Amino acid sequence: MNLEYFANPLRMQKLSKIMLPYMILGMLICFTIGFYYGLFNSPPDYQQKETVRIMYIHVPAAWFSLGIFLSMGICSFFVLWRKHHVAHIASYAMAPVGMIFSIICLVTGSLWGRPTWGTYWIWDARLTSMLILFFLYVAYLLLPAFCKKTDLLMKVAAIFCLVGVIDIPIIKFSVEWWNTLHQGPSVIKSGGPSIHHAMLTPLLWMAAGYAHLAGMLILLGIRTRLYQQKIDRMIYKKIRNYT
Numbered sequence: 001m002n003l004e005y006f007a008n009p010l011r012m013q014k015l016s017k018i019m020l021p022y023m024i025l026g027m028l029i030c031f032t033i034g035f036y037y038g039l040f041n042s043p044p045d046y047q048q049k050e051t052v053r054i055m056y057i058h059v060p061a062a063w064f065s066l067g068i069f070l071s072m073g074i075c076s077f078f079v080l081w082r083k084h085h086v087a088h089i090a091s092y093a094m095a096p097v098g099m100i101f102s103i104i105c106l107v108t109g110s111l112w113g114r115p116t117w118g119t120y121w122i123w124d125a126r127l128t129s130m131l132i133l134f135f136l137y138v139a140y141l142l143l144p145a146f147c148k149k150t151d152l153l154m155k156v157a158a159i160f161c162l163v164g165v166i167d168i169p170i171i172k173f174s175v176e177w178w179n180t181l182h183q184g185p186s187v188i189k190s191g192g193p194s195i196h197h198a199m200l201t202p203l204l205w206m207a208a209g210y211a212h213l214a215g216m217l218i219l220l221g222i223r224t225r226l227y228q229q230k231i232d233r234m235i236y237k238k239i240r241n242y243t
Contacts, residue, residue, distance in 0.1 A: 016223050020216060027212035034205030042198050051115045055199070058108035060207040061101045062130070064214055066168055068098030069133060072140075073165035076158035088154045089229075091161065092141075093221030097214050099137035105130060125174040129167055136164040 038056040075091040078084040109127065110120040121127065140160060147153035170177075195203070 016219055019219060023212045023216040023219070027209050027216065030205050030209035030212060034202050034209055037202035037205060042202050051112060052199075054108050054112040056202050056206045058105060058112055059203060060210040061104040061108065063207060064210050065098050065101040065105050065130075065133060066171060068094050068101065068214065069136065069161075070165060070168055072098070072161050073168075076161040079154050079158040080162075083154070085154070088157065089225045090218070090222055091157070093218050093225060095137055095141050096221065097217045099134065099141065101210070101214070102130065102134040102137060106134060125177070126171065129171045129174050133164075133167050133171060136167060140164070 034056060038053055042053070044050050044052060072091045072094050075084075075087040075094075078087040079091070106127075109130070113122070114120050140157065143157050143160065144153055147156050
C-alpha cells in the first residue's frame with residue numbers, strides 16, 4: 001500500500017475517524033499528566049528556581065519545530081525523486097504546525113531568558129538559528145502566492161525545504177560549535193540524559209502530548225487540503241461544462 005491510497009478524500013475521512021479520537025484522547029492524557037508532574041511533582045531548579053517549569057513547554061516545542069521541518073525535508077525528497085503529490089500535500093500540512101511550535105519555542109525561550117540571562121533576547125547562535133527556522137516556515141507558506149502552477153510550486157517548495165534543512169544541524173549543534181549562553185544538551189546526548197528523573201518524567205509526558213497534538217493537526221491539514229482539491233476540481237469541471 002502506498003501513499004496514493006490515502007489521497008482519496010473518502011479514505012482520508014475514514015482514516016481520520018479512526019485515528020483522531022485516539023490522538024485527542026492521547027493528547028489530553030499526556031498533557032494532563034505532564035502538567036501535573038511539571039507543576040506539582042517536580043522540584044524547582046537550584047539556580048533557575050520556579051522559572052525552570054517553562055522548560056516543559058519550551059523544550060518539546062523546540063524538538064517538534066525541528067522534527068517537523070526535517071519531516072518536511074523527507075517529504076520534499078520524495079517530491080523531487082518520485083514527483084509524489086501526496087508528499088507535497090503532507091509537507092504543506094506540516095508547515096503551519098511547525099511554525100506555531102517555533103513561535104511557542106521563541107516566546108517561551110524569551111520568557112525563560114529574562115530571569116536567567118537578564119534579557120528577553122540576545123543574538124545568541126541557538127536563538128538566532130531558531131529565529132531563522134521560523135522565517136523558513138513563513139517563507140515556505142508564502143510560496144504558493146508566487147507560484148501559481150502546481151508542478152512548479154511542488155518543485156520550488158521541495159528545493160527550498162531541502163536547502164532550509166541545513167538549519168536543523170546548525171540549531172542542534174550551535175551550543176557546541178559556538179560560544180553561547182544557551183545551555184548544552186541534557187536529554188538527547190551521548191551517555192544518556194543528565195537531567196534528574198523528576199524533571200525528565202514530565203518533560204517526556206509533555207513531549208508525548210505535543211506528538212499527539214502535531215499528529216492530529218497534520219492529519220486534519222492533509223484531509224482539508226485533499227477536500228479542497230476535490231472541490232476545486234468540481235468547480236473547474238462545472239465551469240468547463242458551462243463554457
